[in-house]
Amino acid sequence: MNKLFTVVLILIEMTSFAQNNRIPSKGLAMFSKEVAFKPYEFSRHAIGDNDILIEILYSGICHSDIHTAKSEWGNTEYPIVPGHEIAGRVTKIGKNVTKFKVGDYAGIGCIVNSCGECDPCKNGEEQFCEKRMVGTYASKDQYHNNEITQGGYANNYVISANHAIKIQKNADMKKVAPLLCAGITTYSPIRFSKVKKGDNVAVAGFGGLGHMAVQYLVKIGANVTIFDINEDKRADAQRLGAVKYINVNNADELKGLNNQFSFIISTIPTKYDPMLYVRMLKKDGELAIVGVPASENRPILNVVSLIGVSHRKIYGSMIGGIPETQEMIDYSVANNIYPEVEIIPANGKAVDEAYQKVIDGKVKFRYVIDMKTLN
Known part of the structure; x- marks a missing residue:
């Protein structure tokens, strides 16, 4: 006792x-x-x-x-x-x-x-x-x-x-602070999809996450196209090394883009049509989704529509673990990516x-x- x-x-x-x-x-x-x-x-x-x-x-x-x-x-x-x-x-x-x-x-x-x-x-x-x-x-x-x-x-x-x-x-x-989310959130799927030099890739959404994705992809040597709704960012896209900037509100700019990209990362935080980007993938291409809109604005994928663009891959990616985050910080600082x-x-x-x-x-x-x- x-x-x-x-x-x-x-x-x-x-x-x-x-x-x-x-x-x-x-x-x-x-x-x-x-x-x-x-x-x-x-x-x-x-x-x-x-x-x-x-x-x-x-x-x-x-x-x-x-x-x-x-x-x-x-x-x-x-x-x-x-x-x-x-x-x-x-x-x-x-x-x-x-x-x-x-x-x-x-x-x-x-x-x-x-x-x-x-x-x-x-x-x-x-x-x-x-x-x-x-x-x-x-x-x-x-x-x-x-x-x-x-x-x-x-x-x-x-x-x-x-x-x-x-x-x-x-x-x-x-x-350095935004690397701890915006950096790892984009770095991780780029590594997962094994993007390499010379690949034709795209970034949907050119904001906090998107401009980090662009920098990592350009550093690899990929050919980067950016999709956004803000015309004011066209010059920034060129300055960061993108080969093309598409304003999705301009229908003419969207013509002829199906079956073009081996990898697309969607950082979009608002409602949009994911199938727009699925159709742009090449066969065996991958769409990584990292942007999460508000609950009432969540996009919906029509599974029937997916059958018409068979053999394309869609996956979600959530930040990264501690070892990969450390790797990302080391890589970013070493390559002056901020x-x-x-x-x-x-x-x-x-x-x-x-x-x-x-x-x-x-x-x-x-x-x-x-x-x-x-x-």
């Missing part, structure tokens, strides 16, 4: 220690889907033996942030601090951590924890963890009392070291305005919040 009592006391003390050592944090949150961003003080779980604490320097704005913050995918719990494109500096490490040391640059993408034991985790595909990955925000963290995670529009983050990404000292920190960004201050008005410009298609190409300016 005495031993049992001692064990109970130890567990109570450990729980109390963890609760008393939570990390205070402050950020920008939405408190409902209609309300503008406001300052928000909260706390993160204590730094465990296998965790690191990151001082957030920059946080990118992804269209997924907007969909989630405005509950366009449904069931968002408020208040919510979005942000899964995070770049910062390590300020504390747990006693078991060897991957990082204090002062290192580190990044956080869409995954902050997973079981590490199932086959997907062991194969470096933590996004498909059989016990469910823990997302960077708006996700129930089963490893920390099921608390809801809050994202990177904040001054700090506590994360499992195994799920953080090492960023080289020579990286352009103002531009998003084109506009830096904005960390205040609610600036973020609200940035959200609206993304929704209106008036951003080229990624907004990044300077979290050092957070008051």
Whole structure:
């Protein structure tokens, strides 16, 4: 009985220690889907033996942030601090951590924890963890009392070291954050489809994700055609190395494009007709879908239509695992491949305005919040 009592006391003390050592944090949150961003003080779980604490320097704005913050995918719990494109500096490490040391640059993408034991985790595909990955925000963290995670529009983050990404000292920190989502989301399917030099390929949607896909494909040596609805981006397409720019609102520009491409990546975050691009594939060509529109604007594939364009492949791709994300960061920095960004201050008005410009298609190409300016 005495031993049992001692064990109970130890567990109570450990729980109390963890609760008393939570990390205070402050950020920008939405408190409902209609309300503008406001300052928000909260706390993160204590730094465990296998965790690191990151001082957030920059946080990118992804269209997924907007969909989630405005509950366009449904069931968002408020208040919510979005942000899964995070770049910062390590300020504390747990006693078991060897991957990082204090002062290192580190990044956080869409995954902050997973079981590490199932086959997907062991194969470096933590996004498909059989016990469910823990997302960077708006996700129930089963490893920390099921608390809801809050994202990177904040001054700090506590994360499992195994799920953080090492960023080289020579990286352009103002531009590196969007690589943690926009970069890996496009890099992964390009690698999966084994795109090679000389291939005729296309990018549908020339926004935050699309302009990253263009840069990776051009670096490989592929011939890149871009599809978009914004005439203002035609010059940018040429500057980034595309061989052709197609405005899909211009019917004449769409003529004669069927059976042309071995690979197409769709980054489109709004309603569109996927069959338009399926018909453009060559036999055995592949269409990778990475853009996810709001629930009410989800496109639908007509299976009967697919029979008429047989032997083309369509697949979805969700970010990438931790090893592939690390590979992408190393490759991007080594080859000077970065998003084109506009830096904005960390205040609610600036973020609200940035959200609206993304929704209106008036951003080229990624907004990044300077979290050092957070008051």
